[in-house]
Amino acid sequence: MSNNETAALPLQALYELHTAAPAGREGMPAFAAELAKRLAQGRDAEVADFLRDSSSLCQERLHQLPGEHAPWQRDHALWLALARISLPLGQFYGGNPGVPRRSAELTAELTALARAWLDDWGSRTHQPWRLRDGYDLVLRQVFGVLGHEGMSSADITGLLRWARELSAKAGIAPGAQYYCQWQHLLHQLPEPELLAMAIEDGGGQLSRDIVQRQLPLQRTRPAGQRWALWRDFFAQFPAVLDQLRLPEPVLIASRWETADAARRDLLAQDLFKALCFASDDDWPHDRALVECMLQTDAAPLAAWFKQLGHLAINPAVAQRLWEARWPALLPLLLPACADGCKHESDRAGYAPVAETLLADRPGDLARLAAGPLTHLLPALRVDTLQRLLPQLGKAASGSASKGLRAALAQALSALPVDAPQAAGWLAKPNKNLVLAYRDVLVAHPDPASGSLLSALLSGGLLDVAEQGPVQARLKDLGAAAPVADAAGSPGGEAVPAGSDAGSLAELEAQAASLQRLSPVIAALDQPALLDLLAPLSAQAARALLHLAASSPQELPALARQLLAQAGAENRARLALALVQHWVAADGAPESRWVLKLLPGAADDRIVDVLSSAALAWHKTRKERAVVALQQLGRLDTVYALSCVQALATGKTLKPSVLAAAQAVLAEAATRRGMALADLGDELTPDFDLGRGVQLQVGAQTYDVLLQGDLSLRLRTPAGKLVRSLPALADEGLRTEWEAAAARLKTLSKGIKAVLQQQAPRLQSCLMLGRHWPLDTWRRLFLEHPLLRVVAQGLVWRVEPAAGQPFSLRIAEDLSLVDAESDAVQLPAEGRIALWHPAQATEQERAQWRECLADYGLKALIEQVDAPADLPLTSQWQQELLQPLAPIRLTQQALDGLAGPWRFHAGPVCDGPGIYLHLRDFAVQRWRVELLHSAAMPYYEPGHEIDIEGFALRDMAADRLLPPAEWPLPLQASLCAMLQALASRAAGAVAAAGAAQV
DSSP states (O other): OOHHHHHHSOHHHHHHHHHSTTTGGGGHHHHHHHHHHHHHTTOHHHHHHHHHHOOHHHHHHHHHOOGGGOGGGTOHHHHHHHHHHHGGGTOOOOOBTTBSOOOHHHHHHHHHHHHHHHHHHHTSOOOTTTHHHHHHIIIIIGGGGOOOTTOOHHHHHHHHHHHHHHHHHTTOOTTOOOOOOOHHHHHTSOHHHHHHHHHHHTSSHHHHHHHHHHHHHHTTSOGGGTTGGGHHHHHHOHHHHHHHOOOOHHHHHHHHTTOOHHHHHHHHHHHHHHHHHOOTTTHHHHHHHHHHHHHHOOHHHHHHHHHHGGGGOOHHHHHHHHHHOOTTTGGGHHHHHHHHTSSHHHHHHHHHHHHHHHHHOTHHHHTSOHHHHHHHGGGSOHHHHHHTHHHHHHHHHTOOOHHHHHHHHHHGGGSOTTHHHHTTTTTSOOHHHHHHHHHHHHHOOOTTHHHHHHHHHHTTOSOGGGSHHHHHHHHHHTOEEOOBOTTSOBOSOOEETTOOOOSHHHHHHHHHTOOSOOGGGGGGOOHHHHGGGTTSOHHHHHHHHHHHHHSSSSOOHHHHHHHHTSOHHHHHHHHHHHHHHHHHTTTOGGGGGGGGGOTTTOOGGGHHHHHHHHHHHTTTOHHHHHHHHHHHHHHOOHHHHHHHHHHHHSSOOOHHHHHHHHHHHHHHHHHHTSOHHHHHHHOOOOTTTTTOEEEEETTEEEEEEEOTTSOEEEEOTTSOEESSOOOOOOGGGHHHHHHHHHHHHHHHHHHHHHHHHHHHHHHHHHHHTOEEEHHHHIIIIISOTTHHHHHTTSOEEEEESSSOOEEEEEOTTSOEEOTTSOBOOOOSSEEEEEOOGGGSOHHHHHHHHHHHHHTTOOOSSOOTTSOOOOOOGGGEETTEEOOSSOEEEEHHHHHHHHTTTTOEEOOEETTTEEEEEEEEOSSSSEEEEEEEEEEOSSOOTTOEEEEEEEEEEETTTTEEOOGGGSOHHHHHHHHHHHHHHHHHHHHHHHHHHHHHO
16 A cells, blocks of 8 residues: 555555464554554644544553654653643553653643543543542542653642542542552652652552652661651551551651551561561571560561571571570571471572581481471581481481481481481380381482391281382392281291282281271272272281372382282272262362272263362362363273363363363373374264163073164163163172162263263364264264264254265164155265355255254254354454454453353453453364454453454464365354344444433
8 A cells, every 4th residue: 555545545444454363463663653643743632533433452552562652752842742632531641751841731631621621531431440440540640741850849749749639539438549650750769859749648558659769779778777757657557567567666656556466467577577678787686676566566577487497587697696596586497497498409508507406406317297207307517417416316217207217317317327327316216216217228229238138027017908018119129028926926938028928818917917997998998999809808808008198109019919809890989989989078188099999890880970170179279170080081992082182172161171181182092092182083982882782680581772862771681671670679789789789870870971071172163164074974974873873953054075965964863865855875985074054055955954953852052043254254254354444342241141152261461451252162173263353351440342253273283274264154153143232232332322311
């Protein structure tokens, strides 16, 4: 387009031209240059008309332009011309440093314009939440360019008083927080006049901003002279200190005396923060203040230090606290330093303080909790560890923490292998200390640990469940382990370490030696559950649960052998009971050990429980939801994966949970050697109905049959069809009867779940025009026992390799017929998709509507009456499908439509604002984007949004697709959505008009 043509275009048309998709915001610099040109040409009326009628989206884009793309931000005359036009319209566009040039004339002119705007604004009728907007324009924006160098104090204070007056008119309470750009004005007043202005303000927002402005100045002064002029002000207005919470020890100490308990808790937090920023020169003065505070009330300081530990201090503060040795804080110093050693980068600062403290107070180590001690051990010197071995033994004996045992094993590997024993660890050992000693020996690099490990086994201090690591280490060393008898005491000849017993009697004997069982299995120690592990005795079943609960990761060999004794059906029922127990415990990590027993035992009975739990946890228990999804992935059945896919494509999951679901599906596709996009077609289980399912109860066999309405029937040996198993007549067959009934219930629930998953999947296939090769379609739909029933209510469109497309349906006898019920044949080559009315004539639509009604067929998805109107050519702006006319509606109205359409809000951008809603498709890696002006990431009543239109993105290639690549069904669907948005907006306008009348 030539320069003359550009100059002749109206600004609105030019704006639409430059910002049409895909340019969007990227086209704003070119438009801003033309807007500035017309300002320079004196075309003020044209610019004013454009700004008056511009959308909120356009105004946002003008505000957000950086200086290099906004000519008025670099030219004072242009800026002033724009301000003279925009400010009377309630718009104000800022500048850059140096633009505008501050002066008395500019301040006077802008003040006059702002007063005129406020008079106009105040004369209007506003909703309560809109009243403040006009005043905010002046306070937040215009005040930022008022004032100039050399301005008199009287003029400055006059503007400040005017700002306070405006805040009152805006309905802002005297002590409430608000924002005003008066910093340039405050910068020019001397400290005494600022203090007087703060007193006049009475502790409001102006007072707080003045005090904040003083903070850098005060910190340049010696600690004893800071805030000298302000002490009386803070005594008169303590709320200013309470709201600002300045990290200034002198102010905190002055407030401490009169503060209540709740305020002292907050002041304690502020004091520790202040100490972290204090210099060495400040410390003598600050130390005296802290001592006075401790004498008055030490509890809040000690409580906060105990709660936050190293997060409340830094290494310099830790050293100062050690030097001060205040009794209220000293016992808390070692735990804080220990926690500070958690990250290797911080150890160099905290470790010397801990070393010095332990040299003087070694007893503090034994009182250290397991977590902090775990962090401290890697930071201690070897000689310190050697000296503290007795205290380390006491600490280990008082904790069952596996993490502490691992940290001890790593740290003590640098000491002689017999050092713990020499320090008296085995003099009177309890179980915790024995396990810690075992782990130290197992991890020690010295081969001499073998003899100590053998002695530990021979001493009978370890039960069967605790001997595994020892036997594995002896095996690595090539040593022999003494054989334990049934009671766990040594006896018999030495055998290679790690050998397993095989017979049931031997397994029972080993299980019987486990006398101390983990308390976490108590909730599962129920006869009904233990009976599922028959022929194992109750003690052996408890031993199995104990081994699963106490093993660090995988099941030990003994546990796997015990579990293998139960039958397959009982193992499956056990797996279901364990999953139900874990879910009932809200997925608690301490109950997660039961999941170790699922591999090789679970079947599809656990799927519904886990998928329901994942959906229930995805908002507030994200990690637990991920674990549930991973268990479904490990089960790796078609039904389990179909439920994962339903979760991934159904309700919006939180990002981390959605990523886990997608990872499970990607791993499943990799195991099957297929593309992820094709996996969805394979995830419709047939529950073996194609091959025939039979239920066995004693001598009676029942065939499971799928009916035309997708319900199940049982065919009895007499040939009668029944809905459920006959009542149990022989109590001896109860186990078989319950297993058959559970199988039938699982089948019925599974079929219902699959049908619920098919509706959104088939709807996506319909919208995107998904095609299948003919052979694939036969296998997936015509030959599938479930989907062929679903497919009978749908109309299909065949596209032969040669010839015209035609439509068909699947008849009750599985033959293929057209809308006139005449038989048709599939071509030798071609493809097939769901038929969509947008690709058919009106006559064909009427024929199929009549045909389906005549046969009483009800489709799983809306198909014959799906939207068929295609967009007009004028609605396309490159890759963007725009509405026929501008659409503006409230955010609540948009959300009310976007949810049922399966769109979710996009990312929150600077502003803050959300500028698009998204819908991702699983059947093809496409994303539909609904673009609009800024939506709020929080609830704001009445907030309005301008709709820009729809775009279609290929996620695999990360590109916007041109209209020629948009499937016709999708075009028709999105066109109908635009019409729905327009109708909702028009309805709101009509309702508002009626309300005014």
